[in-house]
Amino acid sequence: MEGVSKLYRMGDSVVKALDGVDFRVLRGEYVAIMGPSGSGKSTLMNLLGCLDKPSSGRYLLNGCDVSRMDDDRLSGVRNREIGFVFQAFNLLPRLTALENVALPLSFAGVEKGERLARAAEALRQVGLSHRADHRPDELSGGQRQRVALARALVTHPSIILADEPTGNLDSATSEEVMKLFAGIHRKGNTILLVTHEEEVARCAGRIVRLRDGKIERDENLHQDR
Numbered sequence: 001m002e003g004v005s006k007l008y009r010m011g012d013s014v015v016k017a018l019d020g021v022d023f024r025v026l027r028g029e030y031v032a033i034m035g036p037s038g039s040g041k042s043t044l045m046n047l048l049g050c051l052d053k054p055s056s057g058r059y060l061l062n063g064c065d066v067s068r069m070d071d072d073r074l075s076g077v078r079n080r081e082i083g084f085v086f087q088a089f090n091l092l093p094r095l096t097a098l099e100n101v102a103l104p105l106s107f108a109g110v111e112k113g114e115r116l117a118r119a120a121e122a123l124r125q126v127g128l129s130h131r132a133d134h135r136p137d138e139l140s141g142g143q144r145q146r147v148a149l150a151r152a153l154v155t156h157p158s159i160i161l162a163d164e165p166t167g168n169l170d171s172a173t174s175e176e177v178m179k180l181f182a183g184i185h186r187k188g189n190t191i192l193l194v195t196h197e198e199e200v201a202r203c204a205g206r207i208v209r210l211r212d213g214k215i216e217r218d219e220n221l222h223q224d225r
Contacts, residue, residue, distance in 0.1 A: 004057035004067075005213075006043050017043040019213035020057070025192065027158075030185045032201035033194045035210035041194050042163075044210065048192060049082050049161045050074045062158055079108050083152030087164035089144045091136040091151075097123060097143075098132040101151045108155065122150035126180060142173035149180060153189075160184070162193040166200055178203045 001023040008015045018040045025031055035041050046052040047059060050066055053074070059067040066077055083104075084090075091100045102119035110118070123129050126146040136144055145165060152160050162181070166174035178200060185191050193204060201207050202221065209217040 001047070001054075002058045002060075004047065004054045004059060006040075006047065006052070007055040016213055018047070018054070021213070021215060023208070023215065025159075025190065027190055028185075028188050029206060030181075030191045030204045031193070031206045031208060032204035033192065033208050033210065034196065034198075034201050035216075038212075039210040040213040041210055043213075045161060045163055045192075045194050048159070049084060050078045079104060080155065081158040083155060083157035083160045085145070085148050085152050085160065085162040085165050087167035089136070089148045089168075091144060091147060093136050096133050096135055097128060097139065097147045097150075100136070100147055101154050104151060104155050118154055119150070122154040123147070125153060125184075126150045140173070141169050142176055145169065145173075145177050146180065149177075149184070153184065158190060160189055160191045162191065164195055165193065166195070166197065174200065 001021055004018055004021045004023070005016060006018040008017055021044070033041055033044060047054055054067050057067065058065055061077065061081060066074065069077065092103070095103070098116065098119050101122050102115040105115040105118060120129065120132060123132055126149050128143060128146050128150065131139060131143060136147070139147065166177055169177060181191060181193070182203060195201050205220070205222050207219045207221065208215060209219070
């Protein structure tokens, strides 16, 4: 991101959610984004995930300027390049774990046999092959988050964006999920994670702290160790 700002109009006033942010993530990095409420974390994640466009500045993803794309092209970039993991899991209740994981491939037009084979492999990666035929209400919170992570992995995205992925989990389950993220990162995946928990953030290699729409501090944990 180069000089990225995001303005929102609220009645007669203008709120600057992001204010001239310069932010670079290299392939294979594991970055945690932190900051108090209203600091711009959610806005930054929406822009990184191509769910919104900046008011000014540029966002280059894999060398391609996505900041000026129309909604149809952005949708294609999202489906190809970005895997999302949400705090609330966002699984469809009537679908099995396998069908939930295969869903992004359905949107991408992948043939059914290949969809199911790739979804089964993604579930294997997160240790849930034995729960493939179970629906979300038959799974624990930790298992649902594993399904969500498998769904994020199934398209082989450039970036995995995780928004408070441990927010609905107890401490023991949170630890299991973060070990899973660490394993996925070791395989070469790029991960950006928003969290308000310092302990979770320190599982990453770098912490970017936002305040009032600006980057207050960019901390390389490996360097500091």
